[in-house]
Amino acid sequence: MSSREKILGAISTNKPALIELPVIDIKSTSNLAADWVDQFIKILESIGGKVIQLSSIDLIKKEIQQAKIGGEYIVNTLPILGEVNTEINSTMEASLLETVDRAYIEGSLGVAENGSVWLYENQIKNRLLPFICQHLVICLSINKIVPNLHEAYKQIDVAKEGYGVFLAGPSKTADIEQSLVIGAHGARSLLVYLISE
Amino acid sequence: MNPKNFNRLFFEPIQGATLSHSEAAEIFNKDEARTDWHDETLWFVREKRDKAVRQISEWEQLRTLGSDIKDHTLSNLDNYLTEFEKNAQANGIKIHWAIDAEEHNEIILRIIREQKVHQVVKSKSMLTEECHLNDFLSQRGVEVVDTDLGERIVQFRNEPPSHIVLPAIHLKKQDVSETFHEHLGTEKGNNDPQYLTEAARQHLREKFIKSQLAITGVNFAIASTGGFVVCTNEGNADMGAHAAKIHIACMGIEKIIPKAEHLGVFLRLLARSATGQPITTYSSHFHQPRAGQQMHIIIVDNGRTKQLGRPDFRSSLKCIRCAACFNTCPVYRRSGGHSYHTAVAGPIGSILNPNLDMKANADLPFASTLCGSCSNVCPVKIDIHVQLYKWRQELVSEGYTATGKKVAMKGMAFVLSHPSIYRIAGKMGRWMMRAFPFIMNNKSINPWYKQRDMPEAPKQSFRDWYKKNKQ
Amino acid sequence: MKVGLFIPCYVDQFYPKVAVATLELLEKLDCEVVFPLNQTCCGQPMANSGFASLSEGCDKNFVANFGEVDYIVSPSGSCVLHVKEHLHDQDEIKASHIRRHIYELTEFIVDVLKVENITASFPYKVGMHISCHGQRGLHLSSMSELSAPAFSKPAYLLNRVKGLQLSEPKRVDECCGFGGTFCVFEEAVSVKMGKDRITEHALNEVEYITGVDVSCLMHLEGILKRQGSKVKTIHIAEILNSH
Ligand code: SF4
Numbered sequence: 001m002s003s004r005e006k007i008l009g010a011i012s013t014n015k016p017a018l019i020e021l022p023v024i025d026i027k028s029t030s031n032l033a034a035d036w037v038d039q040f041i042k043i044l045e046s047i048g049g050k051v052i053q054l055s056s057i058d059l060i061k062k063e064i065q066q067a068k069i070g071g072e073y074i075v076n077t078l079p080i081l082g083e084v085n086t087e088i089n090s091t092m093e094a095s096l097l098e099t100v101d102r103a104y105i106e107g108s109l110g111v112a113e114n115g116s117v118w119l120y121e122n123q124i125k126n127r128l129l130p131f132i133c134q135h136l137v138i139c140l141s142i143n144k145i146v147p148n149l150h151e152a153y154k155q156i157d158v159a160k161e162g163y164g165v166f167l168a169g170p171s172k173t174a175d176i177e178q179s180l181v182i183g184a185h186g187a188r189s190l191l192v193y194l195i196s197e
Numbered sequence: 198m199n200p201k202n203f204n205r206l207f208f209e210p211i212q213g214a215t216l217s218h219s220e221a222a223e224i225f226n227k228d229e230a231r232t233d234w235h236d237e238t239l240w241f242v243r244e245k246r247d248k249a250v251r252q253i254s255e256w257e258q259l260r261t262l263g264s265d266i267k268d269h270t271l272s273n274l275d276n277y278l279t280e281f282e283k284n285a286q287a288n289g290i291k292i293h294w295a296i297d298a299e300e301h302n303e304i305i306l307r308i309i310r311e312q313k314v315h316q317v318v319k320s321k322s323m324l325t326e327e328c329h330l331n332d333f334l335s336q337r338g339v340e341v342v343d344t345d346l347g348e349r350i351v352q353f354r355n356e357p358p359s360h361i362v363l364p365a366i367h368l369k370k371q372d373v374s375e376t377f378h379e380h381l382g383t384e385k386g387n388n389d390p391q392y393l394t395e396a397a398r399q400h401l402r403e404k405f406i407k408s409q410l411a412i413t414g415v416n417f418a419i420a421s422t423g424g425f426v427v428c429t430n431e432g433n434a435d436m437g438a439h440a441a442k443i444h445i446a447c448m449g450i451e452k453i454i455p456k457a458e459h460l461g462v463f464l465r466l467l468a469r470s471a472t473g474q475p476i477t478t479y480s481s482h483f484h485q486p487r488a489g490q491q492m493h494i495i496i497v498d499n500g501r502t503k504q505l506g507r508p509d510f511r512s513s514l515k516c517i518r519c520a521a522c523f524n525t526c527p528v529y530r531r532s533g534g535h536s537y538h539t540a541v542a543g544p545i546g547s548i549l550n551p552n553l554d555m556k557a558n559a560d561l562p563f564a565s566t567l568c569g570s571c572s573n574v575c576p577v578k579i580d581i582h583v584q585l586y587k588w589r590q591e592l593v594s595e596g597y598t599a600t601g602k603k604v605a606m607k608g609m610a611f612v613l614s615h616p617s618i619y620r621i622a623g624k625m626g627r628w629m630m631r632a633f634p635f636i637m638n639n640k641s642i643n644p645w646y647k648q649r650d651m652p653e654a655p656k657q658s659f660r661d662w663y664k665k666n667k668q
Numbered sequence: 669m670k671v672g673l674f675i676p677c678y679v680d681q682f683y684p685k686v687a688v689a690t691l692e693l694l695e696k697l698d699c700e701v702v703f704p705l706n707q708t709c710c711g712q713p714m715a716n717s718g719f720a721s722l723s724e725g726c727d728k729n730f731v732a733n734f735g736e737v738d739y740i741v742s743p744s745g746s747c748v749l750h751v752k753e754h755l756h757d758q759d760e761i762k763a764s765h766i767r768r769h770i771y772e773l774t775e776f777i778v779d780v781l782k783v784e785n786i787t788a789s790f791p792y793k794v795g796m797h798i799s800c801h802g803q804r805g806l807h808l809s810s811m812s813e814l815s816a817p818a819f820s821k822p823a824y825l826l827n828r829v830k831g832l833q834l835s836e837p838k839r840v841d842e843c844c845g846f847g848g849t850f851c852v853f854e855e856a857v858s859v860k861m862g863k864d865r866i867t868e869h870a871l872n873e874v875e876y877i878t879g880v881d882v883s884c885l886m887h888l889e890g891i892l893k894r895q896g897s898k899v900k901t902i903h904i905a906e907i908l909n910s911h
Contacts, residue, residue, distance in 0.1 A: 004294035007450065007498045011275040014506030019272040021455060022265040024462060026255050043475055090488045094406045094440040113253075113465075114475035127439035127487055131432045131479075149476075150461040158457045159288075159422035162485030166464070168476050171432040175347035175363060176390040177370045178238050184346060185398060185405070186432025186479070223856040232860060240839070247812065256815040525813065527843045531860050564854060566847025566861075567716065569804035573813035586716065593718035606719040613714075614725025616706035619677075644855040649862075649890030652682040659675055659684035663691075663703050 026150050036112035036145045037194070044115030047169040048182050049190040053142070056197055057081060060139065064104065072101040077125050078139060088125045097126060103133040107140040107192070109155055113148040116168035117192065121161040130167060136187040138167075142196040215538045215557070218564040222532035231369075236530040238366060243524040245473025246574065253469070262462045264578035267515035270453055271505065277420040277453045278496065284423025285494060288485045293495045298328035301497045305330065305412065305445060308493060309339055312443055314409045318401075320427070320434035321345040322414030323361050323518055324447045324497060326540040330412075341412070342404045344433040346397050353380045359534025361541055362471050362520040367533050401433070411437030415448035415494070416517070417463055421456045424484035425494065428467065428477040435481050444486065445493045450501050451514040463517060466576035470519040504552045509587045513548045515577040522571035522581055528564055537561060544571040548584040551592065559597040562588035620660070671699045672737035674770070676747045677709045679882050686882055689909040690743045690773055696909070697781055699741075704733035712750040716848040720754065727757050735762035739780065740770040743905045745802025745880045748772045752806070772806055773905055774880055778821040784828075788910045791831030794902075795874035796823060797865065797888065798841040799881035808880065812841050822880055822904055829907060837868035846887040862891045869899065876902045 001009075041051045054060070061082050067074045075085045081104060088097075105124050107117035117138050124130050146152050158164055171186030182188065216224070226232050250256045270277060282292045295301035301324075309317065317334070319325065319341050331341050331352070343352045347364035351357065353376045358364030365373065370388040377383040383396045413434045418425040425446055427434045438444040454463065468474040486492035505511050523529050523543035534542035539550045539558065547561035562585045571581040592598060612619050645651065657665075671694055675687045694701045710730065711723035730751065734740045742748050751770050757763040777783045798820075802808040809820035826834050845851070845861025852858075866888060869877050877892075877899060879885055885901040892899055 002294070003296040003300060003498075006296055007294055007496070007502060008275045008278065010498070010502035011278070011450070011505060014502055014511075015274055016272050016508070016511065019265075019269045021269040022262055024262060024458060026258065026262075047474060047478075098402065098406060111476075116476050116480070121487075128436070131435045131439065148461070149465050150458070153458050153461045158419070158460075158482045159424055159484050162288075162483075162487060164482045164484075165435070166476060166480040168474075168478050168480075170478070171430070172478060173346045173394060173431050174472070175345070175350065175365055176373050176393055177368075178241060178363070178366070179370070179390040181391050181394040183398065184394060184431035184433070185344070185401060185436050219854045219856070222854060226856040226860055229860070233864075236864070250815055253815070527845065527861050528854070528857050531857050531864075563850070564857075566800065566843050566845060566850050566858075568800035568843035568847070570800070570811075570813060570841075570843070573804065573811055589716065589718035590720050591718075594721060598718060602717065606714050606717060606722055610714055610719070610722035610725060613708045613711065614729055616708055616729060619708045644852040645890065647855060648859040648894060649887065650893035651890065652886050654682060655684055657684065659680045659687035660703075660705065662684055662688060664705075667691075667703070 024150060026148070033145070036147050037142060039112040040110050040115060040145050041194070043113070044169060044192060047115055048172060049115060049169040049192060051192045051194060053194045053196065057139070057195060060104070060193060067102065073099050075100050075103040075129065075133065077103070077105050077123070081139070088129060090126055092126050094128060094132065097128050097132045100129070100133040102135040102137060103129050104137045104139065105130060107138040108144065109152055110140050110145040110192070111149055111152045111166070112145055114168055116166040118152060118156050119165050119167055121163040127163050130165070131171070131186040133187055135189045135191070136170075137191045137193065139193045139195060142194045217560040218532065218536050218538070219560065221536035221538070222564070225533045225536055226531065232531055234369070235367065235533060239524045239530045242363070242472060243521075243574075246470055246521055246524065249469040249473040249475065253465070259462060259466055260576055260578050263466050263517075263576055264515065266454065266459050266462060267577050268512070270455060271451070271511060271514055274450060274453065274505070277455060278450060281418055281420040281423055281453055282496075284421065286423070288423045290423065290486065290492045290494055293493060295495055295497045295499070297499045301328045301447065301495055301499065302330050302333040304495055306334065306337060306339070308443065308445060309334070309410060312410065314443065316404070316408040317341045317410045317412065318344050318404055318408040318437040318441070319412040320414065320429060320437055321348055321364070322412065322447050323541055324414060324449055325412065326358060327499065328497070342401070342408070344401050344404065344437055345429070346394060346431060349397060349401065350376060357535070357540065359542065360520060360523055361518050361543075367535065405436045405440050408437060408441050410443040410445065411441035412445045412447065413438055415446050415452050416467070417454050417460060418448055418452045418494075419457050419460070420453055422484060424482055426460060427481050427483065428464070428479065430474070430478045432479050435479055438483070439487070442489070443491045443493070445495065446483070447495045447497060449497050449499070451516075467517055467519055470521040470574065470576040500553045504549070507552070509591075510548060510552065510584055512579050513545065513584060515579055516545050516549075517577060519576055521574040521576065525570045525574045527568065527570070528566065532564070537564070544581045544585070545579070548581060548588060551588050555592060555595060555597050559592050562592065669699055670738045671701045672734045672740045673701050673703045674707060674710075674734065674740050674742040674747065675703065676742065676744045676882070678886070679744065682886070683882050683903070686743050686903040686905055689903065689905040690741070693773075693905055693909040694741060697777065697783060699781075702737065707733045710747040710750045711754070712747060713848060715750065715754060723754070727755055727763070730755060731757040731759055731762050731766065734766050735759065738769065739776065740766060741773055741776045742770070743773045743880070743903060744882055745772040745799050745806055745808065746883060749801045749805035772802055772808065772880055774822045774825055775806060775808055778824060786825055786828040786908055788908050789830035790907045790910045792875045793833045793835065793873060794826065794876045794878050794907070795835050795837060795869035795872055796826070797844060797869075797877050797879035797884055799879050799884045800841070800843050802880045803841055809841075825908060826878070826904070832907070835872040835874060837865060837872065839868065844884045844888055846884045851887055858887070859891060862887050866891060866895075866897070866899070870897075874899060876900050878902050878904050878907055880904050
């Protein structure tokens with residue numbers, strides 16, 4: 001008998017009688033989208049992220065241009081922000097990605113209760129990019145903020161692409177004496193532009 | 198007779214060189230300032246958890262949901278596993294099944310050899326600790342680099358993690374500084390956590406980039422979609438998995454949840470319970486290997502199906518490894534993870550490990566005052582302290598108790614069933630020595646007396662007073 | 669209303685004053701109190717050591733002593749919890765009556781007698797030690813781990829005692845480390861836990877530490893005496909019965 005059969009057999013012998021699956025009936029405490037935005041900002045900032053609200057993307061465009069002139073390796077993945085870095089694809093080598101100073105990517109949805117942003121694989125172009133870049137910038141439409149994770153899971157399809165992530169703030173650790181250090185292995189900073197254009 | 202020998206009267210000694218929990222805890226407590234520091238550091242984490250959960254008005258409702266979803270899942274586990282397998286295979290993921298730790302380790306070794314891999318990185322997975330994967334591979338010439346900062350620290354020191362979420366919580370920054378000075382060449386005496394973390398970042402980035410194979414754990418595996426979720430704050434699981442050509446994810450059979458919507462419940466519970474964060478920095482959802490990558494999942498039993506067959510203890514399989522029960526446990530905080538001599542320490546470890554080996558872990562269910570705080574913080578409402586009590590009964594009925602204790606308890610049971618004997622015995626104070634060892638007259642062998650005075654015996658008992666005054 | 673007084677064995681032998689205070693207090697509150705002389709123990713010391721299987725005779729004796737009263741009241745939350753959760757007998761009708769009608773003293777006064785005024789006076793600074801079994805088992809007070817409204821039956825009563833200044837330690841409901849036989853099998857951790865409770869009470873400059881369980885207080889008293897501390901322990905029954 002294979003291990004698979006042994007394990008499944010032991011489970012079917014040992015499991016208890018079927019218990020019903022509960023329905024998730026959590027109500028969100030506020031129904032005001034404006035409150036969600038406030039909460040999103042407050043919480044993301046409390047976990048080390050930075051949020052800037054913008055009514056026009058021109059500023060971001062300018063920022064990218066200037067940084068590129070300054071010689072930093074800036075990666076833009078959003079066509080609306082100007083020229084896209086086409087060298088970033090799913091097979092790009094880690095050693096090259098490691099040289100990215102700052103990456104601009106688009107977020108799908110923000111979650112007010114925990115300050116996280118959902119990113120699909122096609123938005124990040126390469127799975128490593130949001131982790132390996134030194135600094136990460138996410139552009140998120142202000143209309144895409146939902147109150148909590150229950151709502152978020154209703155709106156995203158986790159299996160639509162090969163990979164997706166809820167990302168909440170910069171990489172961090174408190175493994176040395178519980179002192180919080182920002183910038184463990186992933187990005188050292190996270191800036192979210194909330195765009196209301 | 199010192200207390201160590203006293204305990205030997207009552208517990209079968211653990212085989213080999215392993216110290217029992219109480220012996221190791223006594224050594225831990227020799228450095229009281231350090232014990233205080235350990236206690237306060239972990240209490241601080243508990244306080245962060247309290248603050249975070251108080252911000253969620255529906256917290257208790259979420260715990261109930263988490264508990265009920267897990268209960269349901271365990272009652273239908275075989276079907277969910279096969280559903281998961283089918284969907285994951287359709288996603289291009291290769292599924293392996295391992296009946297025990299050995300098979301789990303062998304599967305990984307086989308993949309490593311077949312693919313001629315030399316560089317392996319691993320992010321935190323308590324399952325691989327439970328299976329002693331690192332030792333297994335290193336004995337066979339494969340170097341595994343642990344990439345979680347805490348795990349890397351203890352790996353350099355040749356120690357096991359002492360906590361399932363905060364592996365190096367037993368170490369002070371001076372200890373880390375010395376370790377990094379030795380292994381990474383950091384400045385001697387520079388204890389700044391920022392500086393030390395930066396050194397580890399540089400060191401491990403190089404490992405990530407060069408690695409060919411990445412091993413990760415699994416926090417949740419979704420039956421209906423055939424994908425899995427891995428949560429980290431550092432980003433090390435993602436750095437490893439996305440850089441390597443091969444990704445192996447190891448999961449116990451109990452990691453299954455039915456649908457993606459259930460992640461909404463568990464991700465809300467997990468990080469708040471663990472560290473007081475609203476969510477971990479990265480909650481990564483893997484469904485398919487990336488182009489050109491191989492993705493494997495190893496589904497491991499290693500005693501879990503046996504635990505599933507124990508009605509009193511099966512709910513321990515609901516655990517989502519948040520470690521809230523560690524942080525709240527007054528005994529854990531004052532004895533340290535290594536005193537539990539097992540991969541998973543703390544209250545949950547004390548109800549999981551006797552299932553794996555009753556004899557070796559017979560001391561653990563007794564390393565508790567049964568205060569019940571663990572059950573109250575548990576996000577999936579495992580009645581941990583009730584199970585500790587039940588394990589005590591189980592261990593005794595299976596014969597894992599020393600003769601001295603058995604004789605004492607039988608004598609006590611006899612006295613307590615016979616009021617007339619009880620009254621005489623009570624006067625003589627003799628049987629009380631067994632029921633309440635702190636009353637033992639011999640101060641030199643009485644552990645109560647070591648650091649505590651005995652209660653003063655009054656002139657008359659309440660019974661005598663009652664007979665005189667009320668009858 | 670006939671109340672059977674259950675006095676745990678070590679209280680009978682070492683803390684008769686707690687038993688006397690409990691009895692007098694209940695009588696003051698108009699209860700008819702009896703003390704069945706053939707009582708022994710609730711069986712907890714055996715059960716918590718893993719020998720619940722041996723408790724049959726002990727349980728039988730408990731039922732024989734307390735099967736006929738309306739309520740069973742005890743100044744020990746831990747023993748009450750044990751009986752509530754584990755007492756079984758061939759005479760299951762009586763055993764179940766006992767399980768449903770056994771009360772820890774303060775919950776009996778608050779929930780059954782519904783007393784609103786206490787005539788006692790105790791002009792001291794008193795620190796409240798919350799015993800785990802009373803709290804997490806019998807729900808005598810709210811628990812710091814849960815997101816739920818705060819309440820405390822013992823504090824409700826103590827706050828009605830004249831002159832008494834009640835304080836809480838920083839970690840309001842951390843265990844003192846007694847834990848039955850834990851106190852000797854895990855001596856080092858047990859004592860350390862007790863010392864830490866005492867340190868927090870000392871920061872509040874208390875004169876007394878009180879609680880609903882004699883066992884916890886005995887453990888704390890043992891440490892206080894060894895330290896040569898001026899702080900004393902006192903059972904809540906003694907405070908509520910003071911004049
Ligand atoms: S038993 Fe509960 S509290 Fe302890 S680690 Fe598991 S889920 Fe967390």
